[in-house]
Amino acid sequence: MAPRTVLLTGASEGIGRAMAWVFAREGHDLVLTARDGERLDELSAALAARHPVQTWTVVQDLAERDADARLHAAVADLGVEVDILVNNAGYGLHGEFLDRDLDAQLGIVDVNLRTLVGLSHRYGAEMRRRGRGRILNVASTVAFLPGPMMSVYFASKVFVYRFTESLRAELKGSGVSVTCLCPGMTEAKFQERAGMDGIRLARLDMASAESVAEAAYAGTMAGRGVVLPGFRNKLAPLAERFMPRAAMRAIIQGLMTKT
Ligand SMILES: NC(=O)c1ccc[n+]([C@@H]2O[C@H](COP(=O)([O-])OP(=O)(O)OC[C@H]3O[C@@H](n4cnc5c(N)ncnc54)[C@H](OP(=O)(O)O)[C@@H]3O)[C@@H](O)[C@H]2O)c1
Numbered sequence: 432m433a434p435r436t437v438l439l440t441g442a443s444e445g446i447g448r449a450m451a452w453v454f455a456r457e458g459h460d461l462v463l464t465a466r467d468g469e470r471l472d473e474l475s476a477a478l479a480a481r482h483p484v485q486t487w488t489v490v491q492d493l494a495e496r497d498a499d500a501r502l503h504a505a506v507a508d509l510g511v512e513v514d515i516l517v518n519n520a521g522y523g524l525h526g527e528f529l530d531r532d533l534d535a536q537l538g539i540v541d542v543n544l545r546t547l548v549g550l551s552h553r554y555g556a557e558m559r560r561r562g563r564g565r566i567l568n569v570a571s572t573v574a575f576l577p578g579p580m581m582s583v584y585f586a587s588k589v590f591v592y593r594f595t596e597s598l599r600a601e602l603k604g605s606g607v608s609v610t611c612l613c614p615g616m617t618e619a620k621f622q623e624r625a626g627m628d629g630i631r632l633a634r635l636d637m638a639s640a641e642s643v644a645e646a647a648y649a650g651t652m653a654g655r656g657v658v659l660p661g662f663r664n665k666l667a668p669l670a671e672r673f674m675p676r677a678a679m680r681a682i683i684q685g686l687m688t689k690t
Contacts, residue, residue: 499549
């Protein structure tokens with residue numbers, strides 16, 4: 432049987448919300464999680480009304496230290512077996528590292544890395560035991576770039592990219608595929624929440640969350656290692672290989688500056 436039930440983090444907004452619609456359209460049951468329970472309930476009802484799928488919601492702050500354990504327990508209480516784990520929730524903060532609140536920056540580490548690792552471990556082990564499953568981890572094209580003015584966020588995505596690549600290699604032949612999604616700038620709440628308004632980078636054309644979600648779904652179900660949606664984003668790994676590091680840092684710093 433094809434992997435069916437999805438646990439999707441960061442389902443209340445942006446790319447996660449768009450992915451929920453694609454998974455539901457393709458007949459997958461979904462456990463939707465985020466902090467905003469109202470948004471989740473509204474999405475859950477809309478998905479179930481439109482498509483013949485089952486949906487559940489779990490409200491959980493993924494910055495809490497035991498968030499992965501709590502979420503895992505809550506999903507077990509629902510009696511749901513997770514076939515596809517989508518680690519999508521994440522956030523960044525614009526500004527100089529020393530000028531931004533330390534707790535908020537450590538929160539990026541907790542949500543983008545710590546909880547992603549915890550959920551990958553818990554659900555990865557169950558999937559390997561069953562001999563089937565899929566994990567989709569959402570990184571970013573910034574995984575290939577230095578990130579002055581958003582240092583913790585950029586570094587968090589390097590971690591996600593490398594961790595996913597290594598886990599994929601370890602699970603080769605197990606029946607569990609592991610995919611890394613690397614979107615570029617995408618229409619979502621992300622930029623506003625990060626305080627990126629007014630920076631040069633935000634003036635570039637953005638992809639729609641829907642187009643990113645379609646690419647993510649196709650890549651995950653095909654068991655691909657890396658999904659770079661859109662032509663421009665495919666250039667990011669090439670820039671890392673061929674452009675001098677100092678030039679790259681200067682370009683990014685310029686794009687990150689508010690005008
Ligand atoms: N948009 C872009 O340009 C872009 C580019 C590359 C990569 N990405 C990545 O794509 C992923 C999705 O981001 P997005 O662009 O869709 O941003 P978004 O619109 O801000 O959505 C972020 C989602 O993550 C959830 N989330 C944030 N902090 C959380 C926490 N502490 N606990 C639980 N859930 C939390 C939010 O839900 P609640 O607020 O309801 O908790 C929301 O559902 C992130 O990993 C981001 O780094 C985005």
